[in-house]
Amino acid sequence: MAEQAQATDSGPRPIVPFLKLDPKPHLVAVKCGNCGSIFMDLKRVACSKCGSTKEKFSQVSLSDKGKVYVFSVVHQSFPGIKTPYITAIVDLPDGVSVRANLIDVDPEAAQKEPKQIFDMPVEMVTHVAAKDREGHEVIAFSYKPSKN
Amino acid sequence: MRNVYVLGTGMVKFGRYPEKTVPELGGEAALTALKDAGIAIKDVEMFACGNLYQANAMVGQRILQQIGQTGIPVINVSNACATGSTAFREAYLAVASGMYDTAMAVGVEQMGKQGLLGGAGGGDPAYSVEGKLGSGLMPAVFGQAGIEHMRKYGTKPEHFAKISVKSHKHATKNPFSQYRNEVSLEDVLNARMVAYPNTLYMCCPTGDGAAAAILVSEDKLKQLAGGRKRPKIAASVLTSDPYTERDLTLPDVSTLTRRASRLAYEKAGVGPKDINLTELHDCFATAELVHYENLGLCSDGQAGEFIDKKGGCHPDLGGCAPVKESGGLLSKGHPLGATGVANICEVVWHLTQDERAKDRQVPNAKVGQAHVIGLGSACTVHILTV
Secondary structure (H helix, E strand, O other), X not given: OXXXXXXXXXXXXXXXXOEEOOOOOEEEEEEEOOOOOEEOOOOOOEOXXXXXXXXXXXXXEOOOEEEEEEEEEEOOOOOOOOOOEEEEEEEEOXXXXXXXXXXXXXXXXXXXXXXXXXXXXXXXXXXXXXEOOOOOEEEEEEEEEOOO | OOOEEEEEEEEEEEEOOOOOOHHHHHHHHHHHHHXXXXXXXXXXXXXXXXXXXXXOOOHHHHHHHHHOXXXXXXXXXXXXXXXXXXXXXXXXXXXXXXXXXXXXXXXXXXXXXXXXXXXXXXXXXXXXXXXXXXXXXXXHHHHHHHHHHHHHHOOOHHHHHHHHHHXXXXXXXXXXXXXXXXXXXXXXXXXOEXXXXXXXXXXXXXXXXXXXXXXEEHHHHHHHOOOOOXXXXXXXXXXXXXXXXXXXXXOOOOHHHHHHHXXXXXXXXXXXXXXXXXXXXXXXXXXXXXXHHHOOOOOOOOHHHHHHOOOOOOHHHOOOOOEOOOOHHHHHOOOHHHHHHHHHHHHHHHHOOOHHHOOOOOOOOOEEEEEEEEOOOXXXXXXXXX
């Protein structure tokens, strides 16, 4: 029934299932109860590290803070995607990494001095990325340099 | 398992063939390989065909419908960029197992000028994550693999650029190469940035092409080789990506390559120092650099120094441990399904002093290896010896 309720909901939609918008935007993941591995694909049937099946999984909320592991600056992309932008792999303290855009950092500066990006503390922010065919706002998340 | 040898090889120069069909390209490579082997299609007992973009369209059978419908078993293989090398391995296994004495492998692809690979999918484009949740496009994915090396070891963009310079220089000697122009370090560094640190010349092109190989048992080799030197497949290894911490967000191209490499060296009974030439999967310059270490050609953290000291160059260019005499994917081209068989052709040509490699011959080559990685991920390493 939950799915049906969502289908008639006129509010904004997350761009991926592991982004939850309520009560405030946050990422969720499944955690293997046996080995502790964390996965962003919520519909996974088993743990690819230890083989435990989904009965052992629990859903966990992830931290909105992390550190940049590596990045690239994308200069050529699909039509409609503004370039250059920074794509980053962000390690979360929960023990999983996510891929997202890194904003509020100058892409040219990142290329000139890549070292400044490594281990940069970042925090998650959300924004409207598009409108879908039904007119719903589609919400994506990015990371920006963290104040503390 | 029995010993297996490569009796014949064939390749269609990588390039752009909008006027040809996939079975035509594959058929031409197959006929060249059969002629090189000195046999006919009626002598082939099993055929493994690698192709990615028409993977649902029976490419292997359509090739036989061009060159000879003999009714033999055909396997159509799709395994990302490792498609061709996986087909080669299927042919190898078919002979090694004792089931067949003569098998054929063909890798073929027609990509056209399709631009960037990866990302996208069906459905409402509003939910496409490309550019909204980072980039899954190949230049960025492999850019990050290079940046991870920069992070760990202080590697510079110049190191990656030198790989492109070297690859292009090698390609000038290869008539089968899609691009045969030289580029300078400045050309590479100043070229349009695609995804940092990969500039245009550090990215392989898309293209069309085909390659084929005829594999035979030892008994068959004695009957057919007629005194010709033919390389033995000393190791044929295929791995997939094992669980590693970031693999699902930052594809880990290293762990499965290291595993495949270690298993291949063990099986062949050789080490990196015995390798006279390496064809590796340089889809991007950043990939080549990390594979120097993954394949044990230098120690961890030394890949920058390895390229600085001309480690990957032909001996005529003052190098040692030559890598990619063909020009590699960066210059020779990367028609996805063809690449894995073409790499093996190149190794065979050096080991047998084949005239198709005459202007770039590695002197006295006895042991060569071909490495391919398909993102997603699949890795093959083949070691051939004479």
